[in-house]
Amino acid sequence: MKGGPAAGGTPGTAAIETHGLGKRYGSQAAVDKLDLRVPAGAVFGFLGPNGSGKTTTIRMLLGLANATSGTASVLGQAMPRALDAVLPRVGALVEGPAFYPYLTGRANLHRLDAACPYAPTATRRVRVEEALDRVGLGAAAGKKVKAYSLGMKQRLGLANALLRPRELMVLDEPTNGLDPQGTREVRKLIASLAHDGTTVFVSSHLLAEVEQICTHAAVMRAGRLVAQGTLEELRSAGQAKVTILTPDAGAARTVLARLGLVPGTVEPVNDGAGPAAVTAVLPAAAVPAEDIVEALVGFGVRVRGFSVDKGSLEDRFVELTGEGFDVAR
Numbered sequence: 001m002k003g004g005p006a007a008g009g010t011p012g013t014a015a016i017e018t019h020g021l022g023k024r025y026g027s028q029a030a031v032d033k034l035d036l037r038v039p040a041g042a043v044f045g046f047l048g049p050n051g052s053g054k055t056t057t058i059r060m061l062l063g064l065a066n067a068t069s070g071t072a073s074v075l076g077q078a079m080p081r082a083l084d085a086v087l088p089r090v091g092a093l094v095e096g097p098a099f100y101p102y103l104t105g106r107a108n109l110h111r112l113d114a115a116c117p118y119a120p121t122a123t124r125r126v127r128v129e130e131a132l133d134r135v136g137l138g139a140a141a142g143k144k145v146k147a148y149s150l151g152m153k154q155r156l157g158l159a160n161a162l163l164r165p166r167e168l169m170v171l172d173e174p175t176n177g178l179d180p181q182g183t184r185e186v187r188k189l190i191a192s193l194a195h196d197g198t199t200v201f202v203s204s205h206l207l208a209e210v211e212q213i214c215t216h217a218a219v220m221r222a223g224r225l226v227a228q229g230t231l232e233e234l235r236s237a238g239q240a241k242v243t244i245l246t247p248d249a250g251a252a253r254t255v256l257a258r259l260g261l262v263p264g265t266v267e268p269v270n271d272g273a274g275p276a277a278v279t280a281v282l283p284a285a286a287v288p289a290e291d292i293v294e295a296l297v298g299f300g301v302r303v304r305g306f307s308v309d310k311g312s313l314e315d316r317f318v319e320l321t322g323e324g325f326d327v328a329r
């Protein structure tokens with residue numbers, strides 16, 4: 001957007017911060033004791049399987065739902081008390097805004113912008129066209145929304161969030177309904193927002209998506225936050241795996257067991273004719289790699305190859321959520 005860079009917030013401050021935030025529906029806690037911290041300037045992935053409480057959290061942050069416990073602040077101000085001061089600084093895509101089906105995409109944006117008391121009328125036409133272009137809807141802007149696909153409606157929702165520069169963008173599953181091309185475009189859009197200094201808070205149940213675009217992430221499971229931090233921090237908190245390539249698989253297993261590690265299966269390499277690969281999981285506070293090699297050699301194990309694999313973010317998230325992704329609670 002050409003409307004000038006967003007302020008973005010001072011690095012080191014939090015764009016979103018919650019303490020003990022919770023929401024109950026009857027006896028069910030949709031969100032429970034949430035302590036979330038989204039640093040200013042981050043592209044923050046809010047991950048979790050379906051039903052883990054992401055949308056409920058976002059709704060509370062935006063004043064669309066009332067918390068039943070705890071506190072939340074957005075751009076340094078308490079919510080929902082400071083709603084009127086905060087919302088003009090926040091762009092949001094949550095469950096798609098209500099569009100008029102018999103109006104064109106462009107006319108819908110004009111109406112939504114006109115309904116916003118903070119939007120300058122003089123620049124409306126230009127801002128609407130820029131937002132439509134930015135989400136790749138320029139060519140379809142004259143079509144009625146009732147003829148839009150789900151992906152096109154999603155893009156229109158994004159365009160609505162982009163009508164003015166914002167310090168914080170909150171996007172709930174922004175690639176829902178988009179084809180691979182549309183997904184790539186949204187990723188690029190998020191990167192360009194971040195480049196302009198906007199903090200982006202994006203929920204997703206797609207790990208690969210978060211891994212590609214985010215600097216930080218939090219993981220929800222059944223209403224609870226189970227991890228948050230930079231992607232690197234989340235990765236390194238996971239369990240690493242050691243793999244030993246050796247013709248002395250039995251002896252290698254013995255050494256691993258003596259070191260307190262649990263040896264995994266022995267996999268033949270090269271159809272069983274050559275050495276075998278022996279693996280073991282290294283817990284977070286594990287035996288250092290050099291000590292393992294020393295013990296193997298000391299025991300007379302011939303080592304042809306040795307590697308420590310930190311494990312992917314996916315391994316870590318499956319570890320954390322138990323059920324993996326795309327699973328309803």
Ligand SMILES: Nc1ncnc2c1ncn2[C@@H]1O[C@H](COP(=O)(O)OP(=O)(O)OP(=O)(O)O)[C@@H](O)[C@H]1O
Pocket residue numbers: 025029030031048049050051052053054055056057205329
């Ligand atoms: N209005 C409501 N009334 C009762 N229960 C609700 C309501 N909204 C959400 N819930 C429940 O709260 C839990 C969390 O839902 P939420 O929509 O926040 O999850 P989510 O992580 O956003 O999932 P999804 O990715 O499927 O949108 C779910 O068990 C859901 O059924």
